[in-house]
Amino acid sequence: MADTTSWNDPCPCGSGDAYKSCCGRELLREKRQKRNRIVMILAGVAVAIGLLLYMQRDIDKAQDTTPTKEGYVWSIDHNHFHKLDAQGNIVRDDE
Ligand SMILES: [Zn+2]
Ligand SMILES: [Zn+2]
Numbered sequence: 001m002a003d004t005t006s007w008n009d010p011c012p013c014g015s016g017d018a019y020k021s022c023c024g025r026e027l028l029r030e031k032r033q034k035r036n037r038i039v040m041i042l043a044g045v046a047v048a049i050g051l052l053l054y055m056q057r058d059i060d061k062a063q064d065t066t067p068t069k070e071g072y073v074w075s076i077d078h079n080h081f082h083k084l085d086a087q088g089n090i091v092r093d094d095e
Contacts, residue, residue, distance in 0.1 A: 005019050007019055007020035007024060011023050011024065067081070072084060078093070
């Protein structure tokens, strides 16, 4: 959008007021609202990313504290070790 009229220039309508406080006022407010909306969206995205990173950190921490045992794999769901067979597959348990 080519905006040749400066906000502080006299309004083209000839009222003698600055464009920003005359015919440009509505446009300026719309622009400001649009910018505020973008800022809100960006803030929302930033919060979402921060939350994801925070959750990811918790997952990493959970994995760090997972017990390890040779020939077994820890099941977070069952809260116990699952035995692995010779092929490295989990041996089915009764739970
Ligand atoms: Zn005007
Ligand atoms: Zn199990």
